[in-house]
Amino acid sequence: MIARFARLQAQPEKVDRVRRALEDMVRSSRTEDPMLGEYVLYESDDDPGQFLIEQHVSTVEEALDDPDRENQRLMELGTALREQLIRPITIDRYRMIVGEDGPQA
Numbered sequence: 001m002i003a004r005f006a007r008l009q010a011q012p013e014k015v016d017r018v019r020r021a022l023e024d025m026v027r028s029s030r031t032e033d034p035m036l037g038e039y040v041l042y043e044s045d046d047d048p049g050q051f052l053i054e055q056h057v058s059t060v061e062e063a064l065d066d067p068d069r070e071n072q073r074l075m076e077l078g079t080a081l082r083e084q085l086i087r088p089i090t091i092d093r094y095r096m097i098v099g100e101d102g103p104q105a
Contacts, residue, residue, distance in 0.1 A: 001056060001057070001095075001096040001099065002056075002057040002093060002094070002095055002096070003054060003055065003056050003057070003093070003094050003096065004054075004055040004057070004074070004091055004092065004093050004094075005052060005053070005054055005055075005091070005092050005093075005094065006052070006053040006055070006074045006077075006078075006089055006090065006091045007050075007051070007052055007089070007090045007092075008022070008050075008051045008053070008078070008081070008085055008089050009047075009049060009050050009051075009085060009086040009087060010049035010050075010051070010081075010084055010085060010086070011049075011084055011085065011086055012049060014049075014084035014085075015048055015049040017084055018049070018051065018081055018084050018085070019043065019051070021077065021080070021081055022041050022051055022053065022077070023041065025039070025073065025077050026039045026040070026041045026053070029073060038055070038056050039053055039054065039055050040053070040054040040055075040056075041053055041054075042054070053074065055074070074089065074091055075089070075091075077089070
């Protein structure tokens, strides 16, 4: 399994606006393009306004099939929120090594 993690830091006065935009993106992605995998949204307990979006892609083949398409929704979101963020969105990709079922192939 492949997972992508997008990190965003909202400007202090824009936290609520960014949170709503992220919640909307996560909800809409489930119906608009479910083939891109599920998104999960987190917000830091220690630093409100610091968000982490986790995106799961089932297989390496799916992840490599069209990487630009997979990043598109996150990049569009980062562009739309640019003025409300402290720094640009960052996206990192990770491959699962060990999961609930043990080591991954």
